[in-house]
Amino acid sequence: MKPKKVTIIGGGIAGMTAAWELAESGVTVDLIEKSGFLGGHAIQYTCKATSECLNCGACSVEKMLKNVVENDNITVHLSTEIEEIGKASPFSVKIKKSAVFIDGAKCTNCGICFDKLKDTGLIIRGYSKNNLPLFAINPDKLADNPNSLKEICPEGAIVVNAAPAVSKLTADAVIVATGFTPFNAARKGTYGYGRFPNVINGLDMERIKRQNGFLARPSDGAPAKKIAFIQCVGSRDENLGNLWCSQVCCPYALRSAESLKHKNPDLEITVFYMDIQNTGKSFPVFYESCKNDIRFIRSIPVDIFPEENGDLRMRLFDETQGSPEMETFDVVVLSTGIMPNTENKKLSGQMGIILDADGFFAFADDLNKTATAKGGIFIAGTAQGPKTIADSMTQAGQAAAGALKYLGVTK
Amino acid sequence: MTTDVLVIGGGAAAVQAANRLSTAEYPVTLAGPGQQQTAGKGVEVIAGATVIDVTGMPGDFTVKLASQGKAVTKKAGVIVVASELAVTPLLGAYGLTAGETVLSLSGFEALISDDAKRGKVLSGEKTVAFLAGFAQEGNPLLMKRILTCVDHLTGVTGCTAYVYINNIKVADDGLERLYKKGRDKGATYFKLQQAPSVSQDGNNLSITFHDPVLRSDIELSPDIIVCEESLTADPTHPALAKALRIDLGPMGFLQKENVHRLPVGSNREGIFVVGPGRDVENLTKSRADIDNMLLRVRALIGDGSLSVTAKAVVDRDKCVTCLTCYRCCPHGAITWDNKAIISPVACQGCGICASECPMDAIQLADFTDAEMMDRVKAAANAAGAPKIVAFCCRNSAYEAGMMAAAFNYELPKGLQMIKVPCAGKVDIQYILNALAVVDGVLVLACHTGNCKSEVGNTYAKWRVNDAYRKLEMVGIKKERLVFATLASNMAADFARIAKDMENIVREL
Ligand SMILES: Cc1cc2nc3c(=O)[nH]c(=O)nc-3n(C[C@H](O)[C@H](O)[C@H](O)COP(=O)(O)OP(=O)(O)OC[C@H]3O[C@@H](n4cnc5c(N)ncnc54)[C@H](O)[C@@H]3O)c2cc1C
Ligand code: SF4
Ligand code: SF4
Ligand code: SF4
Numbered sequence A: 001m002k003p004k005k006v007t008i009i010g011g012g013i014a015g016m017t018a019a020w021e022l023a024e025s026g027v028t029v030d031l032i033e034k035s036g037f038l039g040g041h042a043i044q045y046t047c048k049a050t051s052e053c054l055n056c057g058a059c060s061v062e063k064m065l066k067n068v069v070e071n072d073n074i075t076v077h078l079s080t081e082i083e084e085i086g087k088a089s090p091f092s093v094k095i096k097k098s099a100v101f102i103d104g105a106k107c108t109n110c111g112i113c114f115d116k117l118k119d120t121g122l123i124i125r126g127y128s129k130n131n132l133p134l135f136a137i138n139p140d141k142l143a144d145n146p147n148s149l150k151e152i153c154p155e156g157a158i159v160v161n162a163a164p165a166v167s168k169l170t171a172d173a174v175i176v177a178t179g180f181t182p183f184n185a186a187r188k189g190t191y192g193y194g195r196f197p198n199v200i201n202g203l204d205m206e207r208i209k210r211q212n213g214f215l216a217r218p219s220d221g222a223p224a225k226k227i228a229f230i231q232c233v234g235s236r237d238e239n240l241g242n243l244w245c246s247q248v249c250c251p252y253a254l255r256s257a258e259s260l261k262h263k264n265p266d267l268e269i270t271v272f273y274m275d276i277q278n279t280g281k282s283f284p285v286f287y288e289s290c291k292n293d294i295r296f297i298r299s300i301p302v303d304i305f306p307e308e309n310g311d312l313r314m315r316l317f318d319e320t321q322g323s324p325e326m327e328t329f330d331v332v333v334l335s336t337g338i339m340p341n342t343e344n345k346k347l348s349g350q351m352g353i354i355l356d357a358d359g360f361f362a363f364a365d366d367l368n369k370t371a372t373a374k375g376g377i378f379i380a381g382t383a384q385g386p387k388t389i390a391d392s393m394t395q396a397g398q399a400a401a402g403a404l405k406y407l408g409v410t411k
Numbered sequence B: 001m002t003t004d005v006l007v008i009g010g011g012a013a014a015v016q017a018a019n020r021l022s023t024a025e026y027p028v029t030l031a032g033p034g035q036q037q038t039a040g041k042g043v044e045v046i047a048g049a050t051v052i053d054v055t056g057m058p059g060d061f062t063v064k065l066a067s068q069g070k071a072v073t074k075k076a077g078v079i080v081v082a083s084e085l086a087v088t089p090l091l092g093a094y095g096l097t098a099g100e101t102v103l104s105l106s107g108f109e110a111l112i113s114d115d116a117k118r119g120k121v122l123s124g125e126k127t128v129a130f131l132a133g134f135a136q137e138g139n140p141l142l143m144k145r146i147l148t149c150v151d152h153l154t155g156v157t158g159c160t161a162y163v164y165i166n167n168i169k170v171a172d173d174g175l176e177r178l179y180k181k182g183r184d185k186g187a188t189y190f191k192l193q194q195a196p197s198v199s200q201d202g203n204n205l206s207i208t209f210h211d212p213v214l215r216s217d218i219e220l221s222p223d224i225i226v227c228e229e230s231l232t233a234d235p236t237h238p239a240l241a242k243a244l245r246i247d248l249g250p251m252g253f254l255q256k257e258n259v260h261r262l263p264v265g266s267n268r269e270g271i272f273v274v275g276p277g278r279d280v281e282n283l284t285k286s287r288a289d290i291d292n293m294l295l296r297v298r299a300l301i302g303d304g305s306l307s308v309t310a311k312a313v314v315d316r317d318k319c320v321t322c323l324t325c326y327r328c329c330p331h332g333a334i335t336w337d338n339k340a341i342i343s344p345v346a347c348q349g350c351g352i353c354a355s356e357c358p359m360d361a362i363q364l365a366d367f368t369d370a371e372m373m374d375r376v377k378a379a380a381n382a383a384g385a386p387k388i389v390a391f392c393c394r395n396s397a398y399e400a401g402m403m404a405a406a407f408n409y410e411l412p413k414g415l416q417m418i419k420v421p422c423a424g425k426v427d428i429q430y431i432l433n434a435l436a437v438v439d440g441v442l443v444l445a446c447h448t449g450n451c452k453s454e455v456g457n458t459y460a461k462w463r464v465n466d467a468y469r470k471l472e473m474v475g476i477k478k479e480r481l482v483f484a485t486l487a488s489n490m491a492a493d494f495a496r497i498a499k500d501m502e503n504i505v506r507e508l
Helices: A013-024 A058-069 A112-116 A202-212 A249-263 A283-293 A344-351 A389-406 B012-023 B105-112 B115-122 B140-154 B175-184 B237-244 B283-301 B324-328 B352-356 B369-381 B397-406 B428-437 B456-474 B491-507
Strands: A005-009 A028-032 A074-077 A080-085 A091-097 A100-102 A123-125 A135-137 A158-160 A165-171 A173-176 A180-182 A199-201 A226-233 A268-272 A295-297 A304-306 A312-317 A324-329 A331-336 A338-340 A377-379 B005-008 B028-032 B043-047 B049-057 B060-067 B070-076 B078-081 B086-089 B102-104 B127-132 B160-165 B188-191 B197-201 B204-211 B216-220 B224-227 B229-232 B271-273 B312-314 B334-336 B340-342 B362-364 B388-393 B415-420 B440-446 B481-486
Touching (some): A005 A013, A013 A028, A013 A058, A013 A074, A013 A389, A013 B283, A028 A080, A058 A074, A058 A389, A080 A344, A112 A123, A173 A344, A173 A389, A199 A202, A202 A249, A202 A331, A202 B491, A226 A249, A226 A324, A249 A283, A312 A331, A377 A389, A389 B283, B005 B070, B012 B028, B012 B043, B028 B049, B028 B070, B043 B060, B049 B237, B049 B334, B060 B078, B078 B237, B078 B283, B086 B105, B102 B105, B105 B115, B105 B140, B105 B224, B127 B204, B140 B175, B204 B224, B312 B340, B324 B334, B324 B340, B324 B352, B352 B362, B352 B456, B369 B388, B369 B415, B369 B428, B388 B428, B388 B491, B397 B415, B397 B440, B397 B491, B428 B440, B456 B481, B481 B491
Parallel strands (some): A005 A028, A005 A173, A028 A074, A173 A377, A199 A331, A226 A268, A226 A331, A268 A295, B005 B028, B127 B224, B160 B188, B388 B415, B388 B440
Antiparallel strands (some): A080 A091, A091 A165, A100 A158, A123 A135, A180 A338, A304 A312, A312 A324, B049 B060, B060 B070, B197 B204, B312 B362, B334 B340
């Protein structure tokens, strides 16, 4: 029997897990990733352990990335998007590879391009050593620097074509794992994100911690000493029409806070929240230790005011105190959440599958959220709705199992 | 070997698991408490069963069960645990006793799904108060049930719902929406940090709390109080864990939070845990687990043959059957006849047994003692000074170290990494030999709770402590040996630890 083929759209943890599970079952996988790197958002995160692992799942992403790049049944298409997709299985899939990209077969990961073009931001570096090639072109900066890519790579690995190359694949089944778009914190204007350097979002915090091993203040690189987390930024927000809990921002904020505090016990951390969500089955125990280390205030600040030295002033209202007070922090982390991928509309049109009221991909079976109304198309991970790395992986396994059954590989 | 699967459990998740496996053409036995009437045709049911003992290895387990006073023995290639949640009313925690007007959540759910009773109890503009989140933290599963009750109530003319709650657990699909819907339809939520004071005097009920903003007490006399209940692990789990020789996780569930076990693994190959066996899960999540379990079962015993290469091998001439290895193997991979036997299927190749065996009777493919000593020697002869050897677990520190190098973090010139399958493979002899030929030694393991072999990091730490005692006796400075834990994504910390070591040995 000819091996079955599956196309997976999106190379985040959900897409990678589904790809690996299918590949392990002898299915040939095309993994289509729009950006220059596999791993999605979660490959940017760092370990949140204290004296013990807090089970954040970030290292599972590292491990899965390694599994995927080492698996011969998976063909990875980086800097590639779906142009068109057929109506029924076997699906004909037209893919479009960006005109400008770094050829993994030629790149030696020397980093010369990255160093030479540092000031332009045109070359970006991957997050993991298993992001291969380790460098990619930043499409957002391409228009500003049309000629700077020429002859910069001694290996000739930087390909500059006149137009994107379109090619055709076939797929017996498709898994949509296109993930989420993080909430754009600048939409909450009064927090000054993008204007005040020391107001950062969750993703910034993850990257800074990963790079430095501690939380460095963006304005001066000094280790943060007094940190505020503001929860539910963009999530659970009636005014924005975002009627969902992002499910991951309480866990990441609490775990990060605990790990920062473990490395620097003098750190003062305050968490502003509406409701604290669970981290896992040992949450009751974990939450108690958080309460010892962190000040929790059940109210969400409205404004942030900058000070000259980069500090940030907030009016805080502690309901156990009864009256508001001003306090300054040297870093404010906005716990931004999981929004539907901004491309979901387009993808849903291409795929012929519908979105739910919130803009995530709708599932067709309450008992199996990877099933869509269309035979042969499955969804997995945050494309379906907010969820953790662990849950994205479980769902990806379920989507893979669903595809195997659909393909007749299993009963 | 056998492709028979034994599913342990009595509820919906177990039945689903058994049916799914049976559809996939595995011969399935479902054993557990209760009757399992809904199990599919192909499923053999052993009702009212308890697991007494499990012997053998994946592909060939022998399970002794007790069922209705009789002993039953089953062969199974794979074992799947799918227990149910235990539901306990928490009325007592609020000083309440069950009655006509005081109900547990299950009681109230039963009431509103019974047409006759519902009409009677809810007629006449009833005020219903819910209490949740004070006797326990709660979870989205329970929250959904409360929100659904509130939604129902707000649809009954004249009825009002009040919810006294601490953290609203909305971290699941659709719950925030349901929460808003209830409020829009008139339900009132009092979010409190401390439980309100509740009194029950016959059918007279009252709930009072202090509002810090209004600086006053707020009292309500509801007609009905509905009280939260706890959803906890099956109380038979500790005994089951013992019989199956698997680790008991937090809160009595049968899976540790170690990410290496996700989604459905236990510490023993061939024994899987799904649904409420591993966490507070509803049927949708259980179904996702079951599909993942199917992938793992297929990978393990899929076509009825197991082809594995041995990772650890016992030299039967050296083995004195002291069974040190049997006791220390975290994956339950060792049995014995007159000598120790390692199951190649169950063995995960961590090497803990090899390092613990007092006779050096166990060797690991790719990591024999001779090879390891050669690597230490090679490290000592490599260029760069001061010379530092880092024993790095391949799951964490080795990855972090490679990452630090790839990302040009500053590393000591004389640093040599030696990859080990698990920090538990770092024999004290390796440490001492290394210290004899290099300036500094790092033993780098996974964080506590993240070791793939659960206790490899603990063994490594013990051996380092042991080495400290020995160093003291021969007068070698203990600062030259450092133990630390890392995750694979901690390149920055790897570099810092290595540089710190370099600075220390420079100073000495
Ligand atoms: C700040 C922050 C911190 C977090 N911390 C944690 C944590 O500690 N623990 C935890 O469990 N969870 C955490 N999460 C949640 C975690 O990020 C998600 O669970 C996880 O990233 C979901 O993976 P995914 O594959 O579904 O989506 P993504 O990570 O979004 O990956 C989707 C991939 O698809 C690609 N893609 C998108 N559109 C297309 C297209 N049209 N064609 C081709 N490719 C496309 C994207 O480029 C991306 O690579 C955090 C989330 C945030 C925002
Ligand atoms: S805290 Fe997260 S990244 Fe660190 S070891 Fe644990 S799961 Fe891995
Ligand atoms: S997880 Fe926490 S911070 Fe995130 S939306 Fe939910 S309640 Fe808010
Ligand atoms: S190597 Fe590890 S898993 Fe294998 S038998 Fe020894 S202790 Fe058990």
